Amino acid sequence: MPAVNQPTATLARPPHDPSAVGVAQFKQNDGSYPQGPYNSQYAAPPTVSAPVRGFLYAFSAFPPAFPSPMGPPAPPMDSMSGGVGAGQKRLDPNMMPSLIQVVEDDRKARGGLFQTGFDHAEQPPLCTTEFFAEDQGNCNPKFVRATLYNAPISNDFLKQSALPFGLSITPMANLSAEERPLPVVNMGELGPVRCHRCKAYMCPFMTFFDGGRRFRCPFCSVSTEVPEQYFSHLDHTGRRIDAMERPELHLGSYEYVATKEYCKDGIWPQPPVFIFMLDVSYNAVRSGLVNKFCNNIKFLLHNLPTEHGKESAIEVAFVTYDHSVHFYDETPKMLVVNDVQEMFVPMGKNLFVRPSEAGAIIELTEKILTMFSENKVTEVVLGPALQAGIETLKAYGRAGKLFVFHTSLPTLEAPGKLKSREDRKLLGTDKEKVRRFQSMCIRGMLEQLDWGPSFDIYAQAEVDGDRFLADLKHDLERPIIFDAIMRVRASQGLRPTDFFGNFYMNNATDVEMAALDSDKCISIEIKHDDKLEPGNAYFQVAVLFTSVSGERRLRIHNLSLATAPDFAALYRSADLFTMINILSNPKDVRDNLTSRSAQTLATYRQKCSPSSSLGQLVLPEAMKLLPLFINCIFKSDSFSGGSELTVDDRAWLVIVSRGCHWNSLSLRELWIQDVFGVNSFAQISADKVFSSAVFVKRYKHLSNRMESWLKKFLVEDRADSHPSYVEFLCLIHKEIRNLLA
Numbered sequence: 001m002p003a004v005n006q007p008t009a010t011l012a013r014p015p016h017d018p019s020a021v022g023v024a025q026f027k028q029n030d031g032s033y034p035q036g037p038y039n040s041q042y043a044a045p046p047t048v049s050a051p052v053r054g055f056l057y058a059f060s061a062f063p064p065a066f067p068s069p070m071g072p073p074a075p076p077m078d079s080m081s082g083g084v085g086a087g088q089k090r091l092d093p094n095m096m097p098s099l100i101q102v103v104e105d106d107r108k109a110r111g112g113l114f115q116t117g118f119d120h121a122e123q124p125p126l127c128t129t130e131f132f133a134e135d136q137g138n139c140n141p142k143f144v145r146a147t148l149y150n151a152p153i154s155n156d157f158l159k160q161s162a163l164p165f166g167l168s169i170t171p172m173a174n175l176s177a178e179e180r181p182l183p184v185v186n187m188g189e190l191g192p193v194r195c196h197r198c199k200a201y202m203c204p205f206m207t208f209f210d211g212g213r214r215f216r217c218p219f220c221s222v223s224t225e226v227p228e229q230y231f232s233h234l235d236h237t238g239r240r241i242d243a244m245e246r247p248e249l250h251l252g253s254y255e256y257v258a259t260k261e262y263c264k265d266g267i268w269p270q271p272p273v274f275i276f277m278l279d280v281s282y283n284a285v286r287s288g289l290v291n292k293f294c295n296n297i298k299f300l301l302h303n304l305p306t307e308h309g310k311e312s313a314i315e316v317a318f319v320t321y322d323h324s325v326h327f328y329d330e331t332p333k334m335l336v337v338n339d340v341q342e343m344f345v346p347m348g349k350n351l352f353v354r355p356s357e358a359g360a361i362i363e364l365t366e367k368i369l370t371m372f373s374e375n376k377v378t379e380v381v382l383g384p385a386l387q388a389g390i391e392t393l394k395a396y397g398r399a400g401k402l403f404v405f406h407t408s409l410p411t412l413e414a415p416g417k418l419k420s421r422e423d424r425k426l427l428g429t430d431k432e433k434v435r436r437f438q439s440m441c442i443r444g445m446l447e448q449l450d451w452g453p454s455f456d457i458y459a460q461a462e463v464d465g466d467r468f469l470a471d472l473k474h475d476l477e478r479p480i481i482f483d484a485i486m487r488v489r490a491s492q493g494l495r496p497t498d499f500f501g502n503f504y505m506n507n508a509t510d511v512e513m514a515a516l517d518s519d520k521c522i523s524i525e526i527k528h529d530d531k532l533e534p535g536n537a538y539f540q541v542a543v544l545f546t547s548v549s550g551e552r553r554l555r556i557h558n559l560s561l562a563t564a565p566d567f568a569a570l571y572r573s574a575d576l577f578t579m580i581n582i583l584s585n586p587k588d589v590r591d592n593l594t595s596r597s598a599q600t601l602a603t604y605r606q607k608c609s610p611s612s613s614l615g616q617l618v619l620p621e622a623m624k625l626l627p628l629f630i631n632c633i634f635k636s637d638s639f640s641g642g643s644e645l646t647v648d649d650r651a652w653l654v655i656v657s658r659g660c661h662w663n664s665l666s667l668r669e670l671w672i673q674d675v676f677g678v679n680s681f682a683q684i685s686a687d688k689v690f691s692s693a694v695f696v697k698r699y700k701h702l703s704n705r706m707e708s709w710l711k712k713f714l715v716e717d718r719a720d721s722h723p724s725y726v727e728f729l730c731l732i733h734k735e736i737r738n739l740l741a
Contacts (some may be wrong), residue, residue: 096725097624103128116140116252118204120536120562123149127577132178137204139252139557142173144541147582150564150573151494151537155528160607161570162599164582166525167496171486171543171555172479172518182555183247184255190229191259192554193248197222200489200540201256202248203558208240218538218560219491252559258552262544264483271313271550272482273352273400274304275389280372281322281380284407288461290372293405294365296469301355303477305548313549315352317392318364321385322377323412327351327392332364334371340384340414345395352396380408383416399482399546401515403475480517481545481555485510488524491538498525500582516545523582536560567607571620580629593630598735601626605736614740617733631728632715 103126110125118137124145125131133140145168152158158165175181187193193202195217205218208226212234216223232240240249247254260266276297284290304312320326327335329349337344353360382404389402409418461468487510488496499505501522504512511522541557564570583593601619609618619626669679676684716725723731 096729097619097628099625099628102126102625114141118560120560121146121149123573123575130176132176135251135253137250137252138559139541140173140175140179142175143171143253143557144169144539144559145575145578146539146559146561147575147579148564148570148573149561149575150569151532151561152528152570153534153563154531157564157570158528161567161603162596163570163574164525164579165527166498166523166578166582167488167539167541167559168521168523168578168581169486169488169541169557170518170521171484171541171557172481172516172520174479174518182253182255183251184257184553185247186257187230189259190227191261192256193227193230194224195220195222196224198489201542201554201556203540203556204248204250204252205536205538205558205560206249208234208238212240218536219489219540221492248556253555253557256554256556258544258554262554263552267397269483269546269550269552270398271315272546272548273315273317273393273396273398274476275317275319275392275400275402277319277321277385277389277402277404278368279322279380279406279408280320280326280368280375281408282376282378283380284405285372285375287407288465289405289407291369292461292465292468294369297365298361300469300473300476301361303473304355305477305479307547307549310549312355315354316361317351317353318368319385319388319392320368320372321388322372322375322380325381325385325388327388328364330357330360332360332367334367337388340381340412343384343387343391345388345391347395351392352398378408379412380406380410381412381414381416382406382410384414387415399514401480401482403472478518479548480515481543481547482515484513484516484543484545486513486522486541486543487511489540489542490526491532491536493528493530493532494526494537494539495529496524497527500524516543521581525582532563534563536562567603571604571608572622574620574622576623576625576629579623579626580633583630593633594732594735597626597630598732598739601732602736602739606740614737617729617736627729627732628716628725630732631723631725635715635722 106126107129111129111131113134114122114125114131115134116122116124116136116138121138121141124133124141127141127145133142147164147166147168152161152163152165185192194200198217198220200217200219202215203218206215207218208215209223212232213226214223215226232242235241240246243249248256260268263269276293278284278290278293280290301316304314306312318328318332320328324336324338324340325343327337327346327349329335329351330353333349335346335349337346355361386402386404389404393400410416411418490496496509499511499522501511501520502513503522506512537560539559539561541559543555545553545555547553564573583596600623601617604620604623605612605618608620612618672684673679678684718724718727
């Protein structure tokens with residue numbers, strides 16, 4: 001599953017105030033059933049020329065005024081035409097679109113095998129559904145997902161719908177055991193075959209002609225001569241006879257071995273390195289971090305990422321620091337740098353060892369424990385330590401990753417010194433932002449350019465030690481690449497314009513990343529330069545990188561989307577989870593989301609269900625959860641936190657927002673036994689506040705002071721100034737009515 005920002009979901013639907021709004025009808029609308037009105041005051045469901053799937057609602061009135069996230073409180077809305085009297089049936093929360101129900105239905109209907117399709121991509125299961133893909137020429141949706149699987153033919157067409165058109169790309173996504181690893185194509189000195197104009201790489205959508213001597217590029221429509229070494233005859237259908245023998249001609253995803261011209265300065269790269277930088281100050285030793293790290297790192301290094309089942313080629317180095325920085329060579333011998341004002345790397349010694357050299361690592365960790373167990377240094381550096389790690393990579397010409405284990409504010413007089421930031425009187429003021437500017441820049445740029453998580457907090461080893469080790473193990477073993485450069489190509493009339501994620505761009509097309517692992521996703525918004533011709537729209541994602549074995553490669557993902565003939569096809573092809581990932585990225589998300597969502601639903605109502613009464617709220621089948629997701633976003637403190645929320649806290653919430661996820665009936669019996677103390681899912685009591693097993697085993701429990709924090713995850717309830725799910729549906733309905741009036 002791609003790394004997608006998912007909205008928060010509750011584990012059970014909370015109660016709603018039935019007196020707030022009445023309902024006259026609530027039924028799935030497939031546009032094909034000939035029924036009379038549910039109430040004499042309402043028209044029958046709309047009938048359209050093409051089947052239109054959606055959800056149909058009719059509200060008698062809006063709820064009492066509540067503080068709107070968009071502005072001042074809205075006044076009570078008079079009953080709509082054809083309103084329902086006091087005796088009318090009340091709104092049943094169980095009939096409202098439910099995230100849990102949608103997720104469960106999709107898992108049952110679409111779990112298992114998914115065929116990606118050719119010549120255009122099939123719409124994939126939801127990203128919450130476990131599936132394994134069969135690559136038929138379009139890439140696995142775990143690598144690339146589109147917000148719309150029918151491409152809008154023009155900018156005007158897209159603008160009317162107000163839908164976002166873009167891609168969510170996870171180039172290194174994990175594959176399941178049923179899915180075969182990406183094949184590696186080695187073309188030798190010839191290198192990858194490319195279009196001579198737009199430089200697109202060979203893919204299944206290239207068409208060959210002139211007896212196989214030329215091919216036409218689907219991205220720029222220019223023909224290119226086939227290299228002599230790559231020539232093959234065509235069969236009676238015009239397809240190369242060796243198509244099934246070459247992955248690049250029949251698969252949507254594959255890798256090329258790069259030639260020297262793809263290497264920096266024309267030099268082959270060496271295997272990457274991991275540098276572990278450990279704070280050994282008094283605070284770090286007292287917290288148990290040093291002891292926990294040294295006692296377990298030798299076991300964790302057995303989990304370094306590998307390729308093709310071989311021993312990992314990654315080498316490791318260790319650096320400790322307090323008021324000075326200490327390097328260790330392979331002996332191991334300590335090399336101390338006391339000049340933290342002008343950091344340098346001691347040369348002439350090999351600082352890197354193979355993980356298989358367990359003896360040297362064990363000796364080193366024991367040495368660190370002994371030397372610093374009684375360390376009394378309280379002032380510590382951080383900036384010089386980071387500089388030491390980066391300079392080490394530069395000095396040895398290696399790509400790699402820094403693992404920094406730090407415990408306290410760097411207060412020593414050295415580059416990167418920080419002051420205490422706990423003056424609560426400055427919260428929400430300009431002075432607060434100025435005082436945090438330096439630390440925010442340091443941390444923000446580290447996360448964006450190096451793209452590694454630096455936000456996890458492990459306060460005490462005895463409490464958080466297991467979580468610390470589990471997170472470190474995951475970070476060490478997940479697939480990762482280095483020195484990555486990504487470019488997205490699109491067919492004529494389309495171009496990628498806006499990029500969202502943590503990366504660096506030196507120009508308008510190339511996304512550069514120091515490291516990229518399987519959990520990282522990049523979102524790209526696509527815009528029109530011209531009207532598309534009927535047929536397909538093509539996209540190619542190319543990532544140039546250094547693998548964990550030190551080999552320079554290219555990873556290619558291809559996607560073909562059919563063009564949308566009408567609005568009904570456009571809305572049917574929407575991937576809501578990917579869409580929310582795109583929508584939640586722009587800076588003006590807070591003010592833009594409600595109006596854009598209302599415009600999207602109003603266009604659907606106008607173009608696909610024009611005969612519906614204004615008293616009915618019609619939602620597309622593929623987007624029936626849109627109001628719920630938008631309301632979830634508004635309730636996140638990262639978007640709506642007040643002046644009492646610090647800038648650092650808001651940035652942290654943006655990074656770690658994940659939500660509560662429903663695990664359904666697929667839970668393993670062992671997990672249920674360990675957590676709930678029963679043998680099966682059916683035996684779990686919904687009325688039991690605490691599982692006895694959890695209560696006994698867990699060190700920390702929720703207390704009353706955590707109640708306000710817990711309520712933030714009950715996203716369907718009203719919270720502070722934010723509406724409930726029902727109230728937000730009414731707000732969206734009101735916006736739609738205003739747009740259609």
